[in-house]
Amino acid sequence: MSIETLQVGFVGGGSGAFFGGVHRKTTYLNREQGILPHCGVFDVDPDKSMEDAKTIGLIGYRTVEEMIAAEKNNLGFVMVATPDGTHLPIVQALLEADIPVVCEKPPEEDLPKTLAMAKVAKAMGVPLTFNWSYTGYPNMRLMAAICSAGLLGTIRRIQGTYVQDWLQLPLEKNPVGSPGQQQAVGRTDFGVSCDAADIGIIHPSSVISLCLPHVSAKRVWGRLSTMVSGRKLDDNMIVVVEIDGPGVAPGADIAFYSSQTMIGKGNHHFLSIAGEQGTVYADIENPEIVKLSLANQPDRVFQCGRGFGDDPVMRNVTDPCGDIMMSPPGHIGTFWDALTYLQRLFAKDVRDWRECGKRRIASQRSLGIREGVFGMQLLQAAVDSTQRGNVWVNCKSVDELLP
Numbered sequence: 001m002s003i004e005t006l007q008v009g010f011v012g013g014g015s016g017a018f019f020g021g022v023h024r025k026t027t028y029l030n031r032e033q034g035i036l037p038h039c040g041v042f043d044v045d046p047d048k049s050m051e052d053a054k055t056i057g058l059i060g061y062r063t064v065e066e067m068i069a070a071e072k073n074n075l076g077f078v079m080v081a082t083p084d085g086t087h088l089p090i091v092q093a094l095l096e097a098d099i100p101v102v103c104e105k106p107p108e109e110d111l112p113k114t115l116a117m118a119k120v121a122k123a124m125g126v127p128l129t130f131n132w133s134y135t136g137y138p139n140m141r142l143m144a145a146i147c148s149a150g151l152l153g154t155i156r157r158i159q160g161t162y163v164q165d166w167l168q169l170p171l172e173k174n175p176v177g178s179p180g181q182q183q184a185v186g187r188t189d190f191g192v193s194c195d196a197a198d199i200g201i202i203h204p205s206s207v208i209s210l211c212l213p214h215v216s217a218k219r220v221w222g223r224l225s226t227m228v229s230g231r232k233l234d235d236n237m238i239v240v241v242e243i244d245g246p247g248v249a250p251g252a253d254i255a256f257y258s259s260q261t262m263i264g265k266g267n268h269h270f271l272s273i274a275g276e277q278g279t280v281y282a283d284i285e286n287p288e289i290v291k292l293s294l295a296n297q298p299d300r301v302f303q304c305g306r307g308f309g310d311d312p313v314m315r316n317v318t319d320p321c322g323d324i325m326m327s328p329p330g331h332i333g334t335f336w337d338a339l340t341y342l343q344r345l346f347a348k349d350v351r352d353w354r355e356c357g358k359r360r361i362a363s364q365r366s367l368g369i370r371e372g373v374f375g376m377q378l379l380q381a382a383v384d385s386t387q388r389g390n391v392w393v394n395c396k397s398v399d400e401l402l403p
Contacts, residue, residue, distance in 0.1 A: 003034035004354070006076025006347055010040030011064055011090055012104075013081045014052035016182050019104060020081030023131070024056070026339045027079075029326075033344050038075065041067050044082075064090055068097045075099050077127070077350050084191045085109035091128070092120045098358060100127040100350045102343070106202045107372040109191035111380035111401075118369045119403040125360030127349045129342075130372050132206035134269060136338030136345075138304035139282040140207050141320040142290045143273070147211040149317045151294070152275030154247055155212065158254040160204030161270045167194075167235050167260040170228050187233075192383045194233035196224055200258025201239060201382060204271055205375040208254065209367060211273060215245040216374070217395040222382030227261045235260045239382045244397075249276065287334035305329035342366065374398050 008027050013020020020042075027037040039059035042052035046062035053060020061067035077100040080090050087108050094101050107114045107130055121128045134140055146152070171184035187194045196202070208215060219242050224234035241254040259265075270283040278294040288304040294313065304321040306329050308314035324341040327333055346366045353361050381393040 004351055005034045005036060006350060007036050007038035007071075007074055009038055009067060009071060009075045009078040009099075010042065010058075011067075011078060011080045011082055012042065013040065013079075014042030014048065015055065016177075017081065018183055019131070020079075022339065023079045023081055023102070023104075026336065026343055029336060029340045030343055030347075033347060035076070035343060035347055039067060039071055064093055068093060068099070072097050072099065077102060077346065079131075080104060081131075083186045084197065085113075088113050088117050091117055095120055095124040095126045095128065098124075098126055100346070100353065101129075102346055103128065103130050105130045105132050105206070105372075106197055106376060106379065107369070108376070109197075111373075111376045114373055114376040115401060115403070118373055121369045122403050126358075127346065127353050127361070127364060127366070127368075129346050129349070129364070129366035129368055130206075131339075131342070132203065132367060132371075133335070133338050133342070134203055134284060135206050135210050135367060136324065136342040137282075137284060137287050137334055138321040138324045138337065139284075139287050139290045140210065140271070141324060142302065142304055142317075143207075143271070143280050143282045144211040145317050145320055146280050146290070146292060147273060149314075150247075151278055151292070151313065151317070152273060152280060153277030154249045155243075155273060155275045156249045156252050157274045158208060158243075158252075159270075159272045159274075160208070160254065160256045161268070162199045162203060162256075162258045163262040163265040163268050164199065164260045165263045165265050167228065167231075168263050170231065172231070188235070189232050191233070193224060193379060194231075195235050195258050195260050196222075196237045196239065196256075196379055196382055199260070199269070200237045200256055201379045202375050203269060204254075204256060205378055206367060206371055207271055208273075209371040209374055212245065212247070215243050215248060216397040216399075217378055217381065218242045218244050219392045219394045220378060220381035220385055221390065221392050222385035223390050224382060224386040227259075234386075237382070239378070239385075241378055284334075287332060288329055303329050370398055370402060373401055377401060 043049040050060045079102045081104045171180045174181045222239045224237045236259045239256040272281045281291040292300040
């Protein structure tokens with residue numbers, strides 16, 4: 001049975017961009033799955049967009065409106081990789097044209113704009129997801145499967161740590177065009193947060209949503225700080241979230257710690273989820289490894305792709321790793337494995353949507369706007385807490401916030 005071809009458009013990702021280019025390369029890895037790069041608006045400067053398209057070898061357009069008019073009936077979905085604060089009008093225009101969207105995280109620069117996007121998504125019923133890359137890592141998916149199987153019992157504490165050193169110097173003040181300068185300006189001088197919005201809250205909260213789909217925040221305490229003199233937005237943070245939801249113990253919380261100025265840390269993201277019966281651990285620097293500690297038992301360490309043997313504890317755990325990993329265990333290509341896997345998941349959502357006559361699908365495989373609102377709610381509350389002198393900020397449940 002042949003796979004329906006989905007031609008992919010791009011907004012952003014021209015010369016000098018980081019993740020937009022990554023998304024484009026990912027589509028080439030998924031060509032056998034019927035996902036084909038097709039066209040794009042590669043820069044906000046129309047002339048530069050056309051120049052980049054020629055260099056890349058895809059059809060170029062000067063504006064999003066021009067691309068929609070010409071390609072509306074040809075595109076399977078569009079990947080949006082523009083700066084925070086620009087997503088809403090682009091995503092809205094695409095969804096209103098019946099074009100599914102993969103949007104770069106975070107959904108928007110603040111919670112009100114994210115809720116406006118949620119309103120559009122609900123009204124249109126067109127598939128929408130966000131590029132939370134670590135939700136595609138095999139160890140994070142195995143962590144979620146362990147949580148789903150109930151091995152941890154009632155959840156008591158979640159710890160999320162994410163540290164880097166790429167902003168330990170004021171790259172944003174370097175000459176235009178120097179390495180990292182464009183990305184640093186986009187992160188440190190735009191929106192309501194740098195560190196928390198880029199990595200500290202947005203990434204771990206997406207994995208938490210994957211592991212505990214119905215968790216909500218009751219209140220948030222935050223301390224967002226800036227270590228590099230003269231920098232506008234935070235590059236360090238500590239945030240505590242009191243949580244609620246099915247299978248969550250009274251008083252349970254999330255402790256987030258993050259820094260983008262910790263010298264010696266290239267890209268370290270660690271997550272642990274602890275319950276009354278056990279704790280599961282995973283980090284992206286060891287993307288094939290999951291550690292499971294159960295009460296009064298020796299620790300278990302699983303390597304993704306090798307199964308669980310005859311371990312009776314794991315008999316109800318569905319192993320997700322085979323669907324993700326493109327090479328055998330030990331041949332690590334996890335960053336690309338994760339992104340291609342998430343792209344394939346969304347392609348299945350798009351094909352389901354098309355098969356049912358472009359009506360809203362009952363259950364989307366990809367994480368969507370609910371998870372986006374959850375992360376942005378935590379971010380907004382952490383910013384508010386900091387601005388109000390590090391006080392606790394009460395939160396509504398995500399379902400109360402959604403339109």
